[in-house]
Amino acid sequence: MQDPFSVFGVPRRLALDLAEGERRWHDRARALHPDHVVCATPVAIADATATAAAVNTAWKLLRDPLLRARAWLALEMGSTEPDRGSTPPLLAMRGFRIQEAVEAAGDGDVYARMELEALASEVSADMAQARDDFVRLAASEPSMGDPARQAFRASVGEWVSRVAYLTRQQIQIDEARGDA
Secondary structure, X not given: OOOHXXXXXXXXXXXXXXXXXXXXXXXXXXHOOHHHHOOOOHHHHHHHHHHHHHHHHHHHHHHOHHHHHHHHHHHHHOOOOOOOOOOOHHHHHHHHHHHHHHHHHHOOOHHHHHHHHHHHHHHHHHXXXXXXXXXXXXXXXXXXXXXXXXXXXXHHHHHHHHHHHHHHHHHHHHHHHOOO
């Protein structure tokens, strides 16, 4: 995996000024636009195309908190598959409730449909809380070499695990409701 932070020329930190990131992305995209390299050599065109693809991929990763946290963890841990922690028990229990409601709703159970709506509200509220938690987590990132960084990595892994699980729950509910 290419380091999206270095592609963008920003420090590897979870906190990111999204307005500044978008400005950087637009500037780089303009500079790498095919109209600017149309008269260049085939090698220069290929380089510009590859760089533009890397910039677009980096911005896609950096603008999304979950993808940014996963990339950050992978770079911090030296692995493309960071340890994301375990599933919080309450989320796992809700996952079972969702599965049961999906099955019953598929059989035409009106009460199961109502349960799905209630579960969708819970997941939505938890996602909003997770976004707030990410802002606080990113703001508390210790500097490199700080002994607290290892515990911070574990907290980021737990957050990634929680948001990935919530995302799967939201997708499962959306599919059952026909929203997907």
